[in-house]
Amino acid sequence: MNKKGHVPFIRIVKISERSGKDTLKIRIAAFISALAAGGLFILFLGYNPIELYGTIISGAFRSKMAFQATIRFMIPLLMSSLGVAMAFKMRFWNIGAEGQIIVGAVCASYFALFHDTWPHFLLLLVMFAAGALGGGLWGLIPAYFKSKYDTNETLFTLMLNYIALHIITYLRDGPWKDPGSSGFPKIARFAPNAQLDKILGVHFGWIIALILVFIVFIYLRYTKHGYEISVVGESKSTAKYAGMDVRKIILRTMAISGGICGITGMIQAAGSDMTLASSVAGGVGFTAIIVSWLAYLNPFGILLVSFLFSVLEKGSSVMQSAYGLSTYFASVLQGIILFFILGCEFFIRYKFVVSRKGGR
Amino acid sequence: MFVKFLNAAVFAGTPLLFGTTGEMMNEKAGHLNLGVEGMMAMGACAGFMAGYFYDSILIALLAAFLAGMLGALIYALLTITFMANQNVTGLTLSIFGVGISNFAGEFMLVNSASNTLKLPEQITAQISNINIPGLTTVPVLGPLFFQYNIFVYLAVLIAVTCGIYYNNTKTGLNVRAIGENPGAADAAGIKVTKLKYINVLAGGGICGLGGAYCSMIINGGVWMNNPVNGQGWIAVALVIFASWKPYRAIFGSFIFGAFNILKYYFPKTIITLPNALYDMLPFVITALVLVMTSIRKSKENQQPASCGVNYYREER
Numbered sequence: 001m002n003k004k005g006h007v008p009f010i011r012i013v014k015i016s017e018r019s020g021k022d023t024l025k026i027r028i029a030a031f032i033s034a035l036a037a038g039g040l041f042i043l044f045l046g047y048n049p050i051e052l053y054g055t056i057i058s059g060a061f062r063s064k065m066a067f068q069a070t071i072r073f074m075i076p077l078l079m080s081s082l083g084v085a086m087a088f089k090m091r092f093w094n095i096g097a098e099g100q101i102i103v104g105a106v107c108a109s110y111f112a113l114f115h116d117t118w119p120h121f122l123l124l125l126v127m128f129a130a131g132a133l134g135g136g137l138w139g140l141i142p143a144y145f146k147s148k149y150d151t152n153e154t155l156f157t158l159m160l161n162y163i164a165l166h167i168i169t170y171l172r173d174g175p176w177k178d179p180g181s182s183g184f185p186k187i188a189r190f191a192p193n194a195q196l197d198k199i200l201g202v203h204f205g206w207i208i209a210l211i212l213v214f215i216v217f218i219y220l221r222y223t224k225h226g227y228e229i230s231v232v233g234e235s236k237s238t239a240k241y242a243g244m245d246v247r248k249i250i251l252r253t254m255a256i257s258g259g260i261c262g263i264t265g266m267i268q269a270a271g272s273d274m275t276l277a278s279s280v281a282g283g284v285g286f287t288a289i290i291v292s293w294l295a296y297l298n299p300f301g302i303l304l305v306s307f308l309f310s311v312l313e314k315g316s317s318v319m320q321s322a323y324g325l326s327t328y329f330a331s332v333l334q335g336i337i338l339f340f341i342l343g344c345e346f347f348i349r350y351k352f353v354v355s356r357k358g359g360r
Numbered sequence: 361m362f363v364k365f366l367n368a369a370v371f372a373g374t375p376l377l378f379g380t381t382g383e384m385m386n387e388k389a390g391h392l393n394l395g396v397e398g399m400m401a402m403g404a405c406a407g408f409m410a411g412y413f414y415d416s417i418l419i420a421l422l423a424a425f426l427a428g429m430l431g432a433l434i435y436a437l438l439t440i441t442f443m444a445n446q447n448v449t450g451l452t453l454s455i456f457g458v459g460i461s462n463f464a465g466e467f468m469l470v471n472s473a474s475n476t477l478k479l480p481e482q483i484t485a486q487i488s489n490i491n492i493p494g495l496t497t498v499p500v501l502g503p504l505f506f507q508y509n510i511f512v513y514l515a516v517l518i519a520v521t522c523g524i525y526y527n528n529t530k531t532g533l534n535v536r537a538i539g540e541n542p543g544a545a546d547a548a549g550i551k552v553t554k555l556k557y558i559n560v561l562a563g564g565g566i567c568g569l570g571g572a573y574c575s576m577i578i579n580g581g582v583w584m585n586n587p588v589n590g591q592g593w594i595a596v597a598l599v600i601f602a603s604w605k606p607y608r609a610i611f612g613s614f615i616f617g618a619f620n621i622l623k624y625y626f627p628k629t630i631i632t633l634p635n636a637l638y639d640m641l642p643f644v645i646t647a648l649v650l651v652m653t654s655i656r657k658s659k660e661n662q663q664p665a666s667c668g669v670n671y672y673r674e675e676r
Contacts, residue, residue, distance in 0.1 A: 014674065045467065093447050095394075151654040152663065154392070154447055155600060158593060159647040163640055170636030286455055293448045326466035328459040335456025339434060342449055346442035 011353045023348050030344035034337040041332070045325075052319060059318025060311040066318075068201045074310035075205040076101070076268045076284045077291060081302045082209075082216045083260035084285075085292040087139075089220060090253050091233040096142065096157025097261045098285030099164035100135040104262025105269040106167060107134030109187070109276040112194035112269070113176065120193050127194070127266050135262015136255040138164065143254030147247040161285070168278045176276070187276045196271035203271030210303075212260065217299040229253055261285065287331075290338050309334060363503050365618070365625045370512060373617025375400070375578075375588075377515040378570025379595025380602060380609045381522050382428070385563030387599060388526060389556045390539040390666040391439060394450030396567050397592030398457020399431035403568025404575035404587045405461035409468060411479055411576060412583075417486040417510065420572060428568020429561050431457050436560040440553060443670040454592070461571075462585045469583060477583035484581055486510070511573045516610060518566055523606035535559055539664030542671035552671060567592070597646035603653065603661035616642050 018026075039049030060070045080097045087094035108127040115123065138160060145151035171187065178188035196203040220226040228249045232239045239246050264284075269276050291309060295301030309330075316330040379396050386393040393399075407424030411417070435453050438444040469477055479487075487509050490496070495506040525532040535555050537545040546552045575587035598616055602608035623638040653661050 012674070095447070095451060145651055145654065149651070149654040151651055155596065156647060156650055159597060159643045159650070162593070162643040163647070166636045166640035169639070170634050173636060174634050286451060289448060289451050290455065324470050326463045328463040328466070331455050331459030332463055335452050335459060338452045339438065339456070342438050342444035343442050345444060
């Protein structure tokens with residue numbers, strides 16, 4: 001170590017600019033290291049990592065049914081990731097996707113349960129609007145307090161998740177309880193009229209999700225609104241100085257972000273669960289944060305990452321039946337991947353400099 | 361009846377107290393760590409398994425503390441040294457921690473002889489409620505103060521120590537200075553990185569202890585998946601409720617513990633409310649507290665100013 005106190009042994013120095021190629025190389029290296037770290041973990045448990053990874057991949061693709069299940073995992077993840085990415089672009093920490101999904105699902109379920117005699121097309125359209133509205137309003141609450149009183153949105157959206165969750169349990173145990181169910185209280189199954197139609201074996205949510213990828217991409221990249229979002233994200237004072245109505249931008253963006261999550265809830269309830277279950281969000285809102293961050297908030301990146309994560313989710317369930325290992329392996333590996341990517345960002349922007357003897 | 365209610369509130373509040381104190385230590389050093397749930401889950405699994413195999417409360421507590429600390433180390437490395445986004449890192453730690461805890465728990469369960477994991481006798485005796493002859497039998501005061509398990513006293517002891525640390529010691533005040541303005545603290549010669557690491561790691565360890573309470577006490581000494589079950593998130597909320605004051609965390613935890621068990625004790629003759637409303641209560645109250653403190657803008661009851669923002673000394 002250096003004897004002169006003021007020159008530290010290792011310093012962190014900012015790198016002016018790395019080329020895009022270098023950046024990509026570092027990120028790929030981080031991804032591979034993450035898989036290797038996961039492999040070591042598997043090895044430690046006494047299994048062959050290559051065999052296990054193989055099982056996961058083949059498990060997600062081995063049959064038409066398996067692939068359809070993978071896509072069903074992917075739809076809510078992709079949509080809610082797009083939703084939170086919009087808020088994140090604005091540096092608004094919307095970790096309330098979970099709650100927005102739930103409230104959207106609750107609002108849509110009202111029509112599915114009590115107006116199921118309406119014409120199919122009209123009913124689905126109303127459910128769609130109700131989901132968007134519910135999720136949007138749930139997203140507006142923290143946005144309102146953030147823009148007016150600077151209330152911490154991270155913690156507020158988090159609390160709203162749990163409030164939303166207990167709204168479902170309240171409805172399930174009370175007003176919306178299925179009188180036909182004995183034992184466990186649950187909400188009645190939607191009538192076929194209120195269920196999403198299938199296209200190529202999967203409910204048509206996948207088409208909505210894909211369309212949404214393009215819409216969000218264009219919205220963020222090529223519209224005035226999208227530009228305003230990124231300016232507010234970079235610096236609120238800059239936005240104010242440029243004459244932007246920051247408050248309006250925050251409210252509008254959060255309404256859209258929550259609205260997308262609300263639609264996710266409607267699609268999950270009417271397309272996948274066919275009822276309103278308390279697990280309608282089931283942690284997707286949290287995983288969405290990892291997904292959108294791994295994709296650097298790029299909609300097409302989100303498409304790719306959410307597909308990879310769905311392969312992992314579906315493959316883990318096959319791994320469970322084959323090896324008796326828990327499906328929680330998926331969240332372990334997702335965590336490891338993001339840890340490595342978060343870590344590698346540092347090496348893109350900074351580098352360590354080891355001081356030689358005698359200072360610089 | 362009322363004493364029983366208070367007892368139950370203390371028992372229900374103890375894991376929250378561990379989590380709250382741990383998270384508070386993180387936030388005092390300027391790090392909003394949303395990984396409490398994950399660190400508690402890691403502590404829950406490690407504590408239970410160590411207790412199961414070594415049949416000793418000391419080893420179990422040590423394992424839980426180390427596991428929580430390991431989770432915090434990942435977080436500290438990424439946010440303090442690598443300056444990664446705190447929100448995302450913390451959330452990932454929660455997902456990862458819960459995942460690995462349940463994964464390991466199921467792994468042990470499948471590989472166990474009888475497909476159940478139950479704590480052995482000696483440790484069960486060690487974690488059962490204490491009985492001090494002459495004190496426990498005193499009416500009202502006895503059951504109110506001298507009839508808990510070792511975790512309860514440990515939680516209060518840690519919280520009080522924490523209060524003294526942040527209010528009355530130089531190091532603790534230095535940490536608070538870092539939380540408010542790391543640049544100024546650094547200029548004043550405080551070792552920012554070192555103190556941040558110490559506080560984040562210790563906080564993680566304390567969260568781990570809270571997890572051990574969840575897995576060893578709440579489920580009656582039998583391993584079940586998801587032992588922490590959202591308590592870590594309530595702890596994050598409680599830090600706000602306690603307005604970043606360690607002593608208030610003690611009462612806050614027990615009040616929230618009371619909310620958790622209110623549905624079993626509230627006299628049904630007065631009014632019957634759905635259980636879901638009781639379960640929602642802690643979160644509604646926290647949200648209200650959050651909004652109120654931000655409206656009032658009182659300097660006293662705010663989050664440490666630099667919380668959530670990483671510190672890079674060459675960018676002052």
